[in-house]
Amino acid sequence: MKSISKELIGASAAPLILSILRSGDSYGYEIVQRVKEQTGGKVSWNEASIYPVLKKLENSGMIKSYWKVNDTERPRKYYTLLTDGKIQLEHNKQEWELIHSVFQNLWNPA
Amino acid sequence: MDQSNTFNLDNEINQWFGEKRTNPSFTASDREELKCHLYEIIDALIEKGLDEEEAFVVAKMRLDIDSEMEKEYNEGNKPILQMRRSLLILAGVLVYFMLYYFILSTSKILIIALQLNDVSKTVTIEWVSRYLLTWHFLIAIFFVSLYFLESKTINFIEKLKLKPKGTIALLAIAALLAIIDTCLFPIVKNMLERNIPVLSILYQNYNYFEFSFP
Numbered sequence: 001m002k003s004i005s006k007e008l009i010g011a012s013a014a015p016l017i018l019s020i021l022r023s024g025d026s027y028g029y030e031i032v033q034r035v036k037e038q039t040g041g042k043v044s045w046n047e048a049s050i051y052p053v054l055k056k057l058e059n060s061g062m063i064k065s066y067w068k069v070n071d072t073e074r075p076r077k078y079y080t081l082l083t084d085g086k087i088q089l090e091h092n093k094q095e096w097e098l099i100h101s102v103f104q105n106l107w108n109p110a
Numbered sequence: 111m112d113q114s115n116t117f118n119l120d121n122e123i124n125q126w127f128g129e130k131r132t133n134p135s136f137t138a139s140d141r142e143e144l145k146c147h148l149y150e151i152i153d154a155l156i157e158k159g160l161d162e163e164e165a166f167v168v169a170k171m172r173l174d175i176d177s178e179m180e181k182e183y184n185e186g187n188k189p190i191l192q193m194r195r196s197l198l199i200l201a202g203v204l205v206y207f208m209l210y211y212f213i214l215s216t217s218k219i220l221i222i223a224l225q226l227n228d229v230s231k232t233v234t235i236e237w238v239s240r241y242l243l244t245w246h247f248l249i250a251i252f253f254v255s256l257y258f259l260e261s262k263t264i265n266f267i268e269k270l271k272l273k274p275k276g277t278i279a280l281l282a283i284a285a286l287l288a289i290i291d292t293c294l295f296p297i298v299k300n301m302l303e304r305n306i307p308v309l310s311i312l313y314q315n316y317n318y319f320e321f322s323f324p
Contacts, residue, residue: 028143029150047151048144048173055186074150077143 004043013045013053015092021063021081022089028054028077054079062088117163123148126170135184135191148173197272204280210323211287213245214316218294221312225301231308238312242319249323 020026020034032047057063062085069075081089127145136144148169155165184191217238224234256263302308 027146029147046172046174046179047147048175048179049182051140051143052179052182052186055183059186059189074146075142076146077139 004039009043009045012043013050014057015089015096016043017050017053017057017079018062018081018085018089018092021079021085025078025080027068027079031079057085060084117166119152119162119166122166135180135187137187137190140183140187144173144175194272197274197277198267198270201272201277201280204277204284208280208284208287209249211284211291213242213319215287215291215294217241218291218298221298222294222301231302231305234302235308235311235315239315242315246319246322 016035017031020031026034028050029047032045032050035043035045054063054065058065058079062082063079064082065077065079067075068078123145126148127141151169151172152162152165155168156162160168220241221234221238224237225231229237298312299309302312
């Protein structure tokens with residue numbers, strides 16, 4: 001399979017980030033790696049492009065960032081999912097499930 | 111010469127980020143975050159067997175920041191950038207008042223200094239007149255240079271990193287200069303012994319200055 005189109009990557013970026021953050025706080029590099037793992041490398045973001053999306057999510061109050069600094073690790077900016085983000089994720093989930101079911105019906109008619 | 115001996119990863123990374131340091135679309139936190147991401151990629155590539163220089167080149171490509179992304183950053187940082195612009199406009203207004211009161215108060219200090227040195231009142235007023243005219247001339251040159259050095263001026267303003275504390279400091283200085291100017295005026299009047307013709311010329315000079323100050 002060819003890699004996924006730019007438009008679809010753009011549309012799925014925010015729900016993907018929110019889904020990853022649902023399982024725990026994470027930082028930019030780790031989020032990119034998790035998406036790569038989950039999609040077997042078929043979703044290949046320009047790695048810096050995640051940050052404007054994170055910024056938009058943060059500005060709209062769905063996630064919150066904080067710097068984690070300790071002696072043993074590199075300083076990292078972590079993101080945490082907020083209540084508005086959880087609500088948005090549920091909404092996104094319903095949307096994607098609806099689209100998925102529409103395609104299922106169209107491609108596999110009973 | 112072996113290139114790997116001369117390659118310094120931290121220097122190269124700092125140099126690469128130096129180009130972004132002057133870009134107003136990025137905040138200091140954005141730059142630090144991108145830098146951390148770059149180091150993470152480099153570490154992972156080094157673990158896979160690449161040397162530092164190779165890893166840096168690959169990491170730069172993977173973390174490519176094009177003009178489209180700069181726009182997105184700009185959009186995301188809009189609240190911060192707008193606040194920065196508002197602070198700059200406020201600072202500009204305060205600098206205007208600072209300059210205005212600085213010229214007025216120093217002209218009065220000039221009168222006091224000349225009077226303490228027993229210079230005649232007419233000569234004192236002439237000196238004040240010259241002093242104010244010089245300032246006018248300098249300000250005119252400044253504005254003409256702004257017109258001819260437009261791009262450099264814009265670059266300079268965009269590079270300015272003004273914090274709210276800095277704006278408050280400018281406000282305090284402007285207020286202080288205004289107070290000094292107000293307090294010096296009765297002293298000047300007394301020193302000129304309330305000589306009506308001399309004071310009227312002085313008032314005329316100040317009136318001219320106030321009306322024509324850009």
